[in-house]
Amino acid sequence: MMELVCPAGTPAALRAAVEAGAHAVYCGFADETNARNFPGLNFSREEMAEGVAHAHARGAKVLVAINTFPRAGAEPVWHRAIADAERAGVDAVILADVGLLAHAAEAHPGLRLHLSVQAAAANPDVINLYASAFGVRRVVLPRVLTVEEIAAINREIDVETEVFVFGGLCVMAEGRCSLSSYVTGQSPNMNGVCSPASHVAYSEEGPDLVSRLGGFTIHRTPKGAPAPYPTLCKGCFTSEDQTGHIFEDPVSLDASHLVPRLARAGVSALKIEGRQRSRAYVAQVVRAFRAAVEAEAAGKPIPESALARLTEGQAATSGAYAKTWR
Amino acid sequence: MTDAALPHVPRMLAVAMRPLPLLPLSVALGAVARRMTRSHPTMLRRLGDHGGRRFLIDPVDLPFVFLLVPSRSTVTACRRDRLPVHDARLAGPLSAFLAMLHGAEDGDALFFSRDLTIEGDTSAVLALRNAIDNAELDLSAELSAAGGRFGGLIRQALAQAERATGLALHRMDDFGEPL
Amino acid sequence: MDLTVGPNFFFWDAAAVRQFYRSLANAPVARVVLGEVICSKRLPFWQDEIPQAVETLVAAGKQVAITSLALITLRRERRQTADLAGMGLPVEVNDLSALAHVPEGTPFWVGPLVNVYNEGSLRWLARRGATRVCLPPELPLASVTVLAQAGQELGIAVEAWGHGKLPLAISGRCYHARLHDRAKDNCQFVCGEDPDGRDVETLDGQKFLAVNGVQTLSQSTASMAWQVEPLRDAGVTALRLSPETGDFAALCASYSDRIAGRLSAADLSARLQSGGRRLSDGFLTGAAGMEWSGNRV
Numbered sequence: 001m002m003e004l005v006c007p008a009g010t011p012a013a014l015r016a017a018v019e020a021g022a023h024a025v026y027c028g029f030a031d032e033t034n035a036r037n038f039p040g041l042n043f044s045r046e047e048m049a050e051g052v053a054h055a056h057a058r059g060a061k062v063l064v065a066i067n068t069f070p071r072a073g074a075e076p077v078w079h080r081a082i083a084d085a086e087r088a089g090v091d092a093v094i095l096a097d098v099g100l101l102a103h104a105a106e107a108h109p110g111l112r113l114h115l116s117v118q119a120a121a122a123n124p125d126v127i128n129l130y131a132s133a134f135g136v137r138r139v140v141l142p143r144v145l146t147v148e149e150i151a152a153i154n155r156e157i158d159v160e161t162e163v164f165v166f167g168g169l170c171v172m173a174e175g176r177c178s179l180s181s182y183v184t185g186q187s188p189n190m191n192g193v194c195s196p197a198s199h200v201a202y203s204e205e206g207p208d209l210v211s212r213l214g215g216f217t218i219h220r221t222p223k224g225a226p227a228p229y230p231t232l233c234k235g236c237f238t239s240e241d242q243t244g245h246i247f248e249d250p251v252s253l254d255a256s257h258l259v260p261r262l263a264r265a266g267v268s269a270l271k272i273e274g275r276q277r278s279r280a281y282v283a284q285v286v287r288a289f290r291a292a293v294e295a296e297a298a299g300k301p302i303p304e305s306a307l308a309r310l311t312e313g314q315a316a317t318s319g320a321y322a323k324t325w326r
Numbered sequence: 327m328t329d330a331a332l333p334h335v336p337r338m339l340a341v342a343m344r345p346l347p348l349l350p351l352s353v354a355l356g357a358v359a360r361r362m363t364r365s366h367p368t369m370l371r372r373l374g375d376h377g378g379r380r381f382l383i384d385p386v387d388l389p390f391v392f393l394l395v396p397s398r399s400t401v402t403a404c405r406r407d408r409l410p411v412h413d414a415r416l417a418g419p420l421s422a423f424l425a426m427l428h429g430a431e432d433g434d435a436l437f438f439s440r441d442l443t444i445e446g447d448t449s450a451v452l453a454l455r456n457a458i459d460n461a462e463l464d465l466s467a468e469l470s471a472a473g474g475r476f477g478g479l480i481r482q483a484l485a486q487a488e489r490a491t492g493l494a495l496h497r498m499d500d501f502g503e504p505l
Numbered sequence: 506m507d508l509t510v511g512p513n514f515f516f517w518d519a520a521a522v523r524q525f526y527r528s529l530a531n532a533p534v535a536r537v538v539l540g541e542v543i544c545s546k547r548l549p550f551w552q553d554e555i556p557q558a559v560e561t562l563v564a565a566g567k568q569v570a571i572t573s574l575a576l577i578t579l580r581r582e583r584r585q586t587a588d589l590a591g592m593g594l595p596v597e598v599n600d601l602s603a604l605a606h607v608p609e610g611t612p613f614w615v616g617p618l619v620n621v622y623n624e625g626s627l628r629w630l631a632r633r634g635a636t637r638v639c640l641p642p643e644l645p646l647a648s649v650t651v652l653a654q655a656g657q658e659l660g661i662a663v664e665a666w667g668h669g670k671l672p673l674a675i676s677g678r679c680y681h682a683r684l685h686d687r688a689k690d691n692c693q694f695v696c697g698e699d700p701d702g703r704d705v706e707t708l709d710g711q712k713f714l715a716v717n718g719v720q721t722l723s724q725s726t727a728s729m730a731w732q733v734e735p736l737r738d739a740g741v742t743a744l745r746l747s748p749e750t751g752d753f754a755a756l757c758a759s760y761s762d763r764i765a766g767r768l769s770a771a772d773l774s775a776r777l778q779s780g781g782r783r784l785s786d787g788f789l790t791g792a793a794g795m796e797w798s799g800n801r802v
């Protein structure tokens with residue numbers, strides 16, 4: 001059966017994910033070392049150890065994302081995160097930075113390394129490089145590939161692949177985007193946040209809900225239409241005579257119907273996005289995808305799920321898995 | 327979580343609540359809030375600096391609003407025509423707040439569907455939502471416990487109210503036995 | 506401190522490319538990186554210009570390197586990348602994948618589209634043979650300072666973004682094709698219509714971004730006019746100028762004068778702003794990348 005890797009922004013969400021059938025839970029420490037460094041979210045050292053004990057007692061794994069790019073002069077903060085994760089007994093750490101990977105491979109030879117989506121490793125050559133240079137055992141593939149390309153990659157590599165099947169969709173190659181810091185000074189790579197809440201302002205202007213980020217108008221949502229996240233790349237903009245979602249519509253990924261094809265493409269693990277979401281989201285999405293991977297393993301059709309309400313724009317896309325997305 | 331529209335407090339009931347004295351309500355709510363922050367110490371830790379913010383909780387189907395200051399464990403009921411100074415405002419039907427509190431609804435989903443609107447300090451709102459979500463609160467259990475020897479009666483009354491109104495008055499994702 | 510001309514991000518026709526590199530032969534720049542960095546589909550239209558351009562620049566005493574693509578996914582792109590190593594020029598790695606094709610120990614350069622945020626990354630790259638690194642434009646001055654120092658110890662020349670619209674993101678999706686309602690595979694090369702990228706504004710008419718095929722840039726032009734001294738003090742040895750239309754050799758000369766102290770920061774800024782161009786340098790010392798320290802003066 002493909003491994004289901006589920007998000008947990010809090011210990012409560014971790015317990016909800018395990019209860020709902022997660023094979024593995026991924027989470028991060030409450031600081032700038034992980035790419036979901038949001039207010040009120042993430043784990044203290046103590047909570048991480050408790051979370052690992054809780055998950056292991058129920059047969060689930062814990063993967064710790066330390067997937068921002070260490071700040072020059074402050075690398076010990078990231079190095080401590082890796083050491084503390086290993087001490088807490090986690091099953092793997094998820095890293096993106098080559099300097100950090102080199103450190104982990106050298107200082108923590110027994111620790112299993114996964115390559116974060118933030119490294120955007122999009123072809124067999126670079127994946128094999130990460131495997132031979134650092135001993136990376138699994139690669140989370142960027143969300144720019146089609147199912148055929150994923151299958152082709154798996155034929156040329158010896159490490160496992162993990163792909164996103166549900167949740168927020170980065171339009172840009174992950175870890176290679178500084179739109180957010182251009183406008184707010186804070187970026188996923190450096191601070192673990194994209195379009196951060198501290199720079200968001202919502203206002204009701206007439207019938208419209210207007211969202212601004214760092215003073216730039218990102219959306220004007222008319223009454224009754226679904227409200228999107230105030231993420232830059234999913235904003236509504238104008239270019240010459242055209243107005244619209246120039247980069248991406250405010251939709252999110254739902255690849256549940258592609259689970260059998262992803263299995264045939266040789267994918268080892270399926271990942272659900274959403275560490276910033278509530279335990280209610282985690283429970284419902286994990287339950288639906290656990291049913292999907294079980295059905296796939298048993299050769300049965302994938303059950304229909306009703307997850308649209310949970311998704312941004314309340315609409316779902318297959319994203320780059322279908323070539324037409326490009 | 328369902329696709330059905332969120333229940334609203336019936337207008338008749340909202341009207342009937344209008345003359346309620348607010349001081350005793352504030353005192354009672356404050357007692358529950360203090361109990362909750364005592365029994366869930368991680369909630370304030372998660373809130374960090376945001377704990378001192380003044381959150382205006384605006385259940386649009388009730389005749390009054392609540393001002394919540396987590397670090398002081400105070401909840402004050404106020405009339406809609408005399409809104410207190412606040413840093414952030416969250417508005418939506420009472421049922422949305424209760425469902426979120428009890429792990430039955432996802433905050434972002436309520437935002438996408440426009441059932442919940444946010445104004446002011448967006449960071450603080452996010453921190454509050456995440457801290458509450460992690461606390462796995464159960465209003466029925468808290469009220470019953472706060473009710474001392476009347477706990478059993480309160481619990482029964484709340485269960486009845488839950489059935490009658492469709493409001494989520496207890497934790498919906500408890501992995502143990504249901505209430 | 507000297508000047509490097511980076512690879513051209515935009516789709517120019519062969520004649521424009523020829524003219525551009527000819528004009529650089531006499532420009533006061535120490536080195537030039539050329540090649541296609543954004544979209545492999547463009548290359549057949551101008552790749553025949555590369556050998557002549559390299560010859561002209563080398564004859565003029567410039568160091569020359571050849572860039573990799575910024576995002577390598579297709580089999581064709583992997584083959585193209587493998588071929589770069591055999592061109593007899595240093596490869597500028599702008600996607601780590603290119604490193605897989607550079608034989609270990611062969612010297613190479615690292616471009617601004619590779620994530621080099623800390624000493625550990627720099628150390629690892631040095632061990633693999635990196636001799637020159639242009640830092641990502643997103644880095645604040647504090648990081649640049651630490652990295653330039655580390656570069657000196659490791660024998661890596663550290664370069665910083667000097668001038669040009671900022672490369673903010675790269676994607677699998679082509680925004681030019683999307684704006685024209687076309688699929689990427691049938692784009693009909695519409696990005697060629699916008700030789701400096703196509704502007705994107707907010708709904709309130711604020712100047713914001715520019716799209717260039719699969720790349721997203723800032724609409725403002727980043728300029729280190731006011732930052733030459735801080736960068737030099739930090740240990741940065743070269744500024745990178747990113748190609749744009751207009752008299753680029755003259756632009757190179759202006760920056761060269763600025764570095765040599767023959768032109769003030771205010772005069773260079775005024776010259777750059779004369780056409781109504783918006784400038785920024787906020788990544789280095791501002792609260793956000795879009796800010797311009799010239800406004801604080």
